[in-house]
Amino acid sequence: MSDVVVFAPSPVLTVTVEEHSAGPDIHVHAGGQGVWQARMLMRLGASVTMCSVITGETGGVVRHLLEEDGVTVAGPTREGRGAAYIHDRRSGARExxxxADGDALGRHELDELFSATLREGAESGLVILSGPQGDGALDADTYRRLANDLKQAxxxxxxxxxxxxxxxxxxGGVTVLKVSDEELHDDGLLDDPSHPALLRAMRTLRSRGADTVIVTRASEPLLLLDGEGFLEITPPRLEVAxxxxxxxxxxxxxxxGLARGxxxxxxxxxxxxxGALNVTRHGLGTGDPEAIAQLRKEVTTRVIDDQSESDMPQPDTGRVSPDGLAALAQPDDEEAER
Known part of the structure; x- marks a missing residue:
């Protein structure tokens, strides 16, 4: 039994070309939202089962890479075109x-994937529902059914x-919803950029089925809403790579954290x-657990009185320099661009 199950319907094979003094350096990794979440979970000491549909030749490579990293893979295998991309970063920019998003999931593959996620999730007791590669991979209602049935389990x-x-x-009902303010704006849930409007949107999301709502705001502090009220969370401000x-x-x-109780x-x-440490790195979902533990000590929280939140002074959290961060984290050759 794994500590966390990640629903990642269509993991991606990523091929990235980097500049090297001896010539082009080619990196091949598994990728996609669920893979990056799984990678960080394992860095933080959690065991992970990933529920995915493994498609075609690229999918076979993805499965091998995931299992080599210690991720347990559950779900059906099929023929077809798997999700993949090739990016060239030799210029310093990502070109x-x-x-390729790959083939959409058929009814039979989706039924098998659903059953595998429900089985593994009920055993683990903790599931992340992540998005697919491409909008047409599977019906959005799958997430309602999964959330509801996992909750019932x-x-x-x-x-x-x-x-x-x-x-x-x-x-379907969820334990924790994480979303960005930009996504709320794009979805029409936040048409006013003011802080009171954001708190109202969070209350709406909670009333619609989320026990806890967490909103990220680029370089601004995170906001959390649960049954106790609002909380502002300010991480250390690090240089962004x-x-x-x-x-x-x-x-x-x-x-x-939930897996730890x-x-x-x-x-x-x-x-x-x-999240703060990840922005200092080029590898997605990477980070040294000891550095994260040290940075956690620098995170500050403040209870928000939503009746008087218009006056929102920001706490002085200090700043961790790149040299200070380097002292916390040891480099890892395997953590090149994923």
């Missing part, structure tokens, strides 16, 4: 050579979704530290 459900998938998961994957690291930090209010401090 897309080709991206006694599992806690963490979601990091947007759009129709977010709405569907809420209709790449923001991609920070949200997935944050979601993984929440799940890792922490409440969402407790787990969110580790989540904030994991």
């Amino acid at each position: 897309v050579v080709v991206e 006694g599992a806690r459900v963490v979601v990091d979704l947007a759009g129709d998938r977010l709405n569907a998961a809420l209709a 790449d923001t991609r994957g920070a949200g997935d690291s944050l979601t993984a930090g929440i799940a890792a 922490e409440s969402p209010r407790e787990a969110v401090t580790m989540a904030a530290a994991a």
Whole structure:
């Protein structure tokens, strides 16, 4: 039995070309939202089962890479085109050579994947529902059914979704919802950028089926709403190398804390530290657990009185320099671009 189950319907084979003094350096890894979450979960000491449909030749490579990293893979295997991309970063910027979402899931594959997720999730008791590669991979209502059935099976459900998938998961009921303010705006749930409007949107999300709502706001402090009220969470401000994957690291930090027996209010401090460290790195879902533990000590929290929240002074959290961060984390050759 794994500590956490990650529903990742269509993991991605990633091929990235980097510049090297001896010539082009090619990196091949498993990727996608669920994979990056699983990677950070394992860094934080949690065991992971990933429920996915493994498709075609690229899917076979993805399965091998995941299992080599220690992830247990559950779900059906099929022929067809798997999700994959090739990116060229030799110029220093990420240039897309080709991206393929792969084939949509058929009814039989989806039934098998659903059953595997329900079985593994009921045994583990903690599931992250992550999005697929591409909008057409599977019906959004799958997330409603999964959230509802996992809840009925006694599992806690963490979601990091947007759009129709977010709405569907809420209709099923979730333990923790993580979403960004940009996603709320894009989904029409936040048409006013003011702080009072954001708190109202969070209350609406909670009333629609989320026990705890966590909203990220780029470089601004995170916000959390649960049955006790609002909490503001401020991580240390680190120099940014790449923001991609920070949200997935944050979601993984929440799940890792829950797996250890922490409440969402407790787990969110580790989540904030994991997300903060990830932005200093080029590898997605990567980070040294000892560095995250040290950064967690620098995360501050403040209870928000939503009747007087318009006056929102920001706590002085200090700043961790790149040199200070380097003293916390040891480099890892295997943590190149995923």
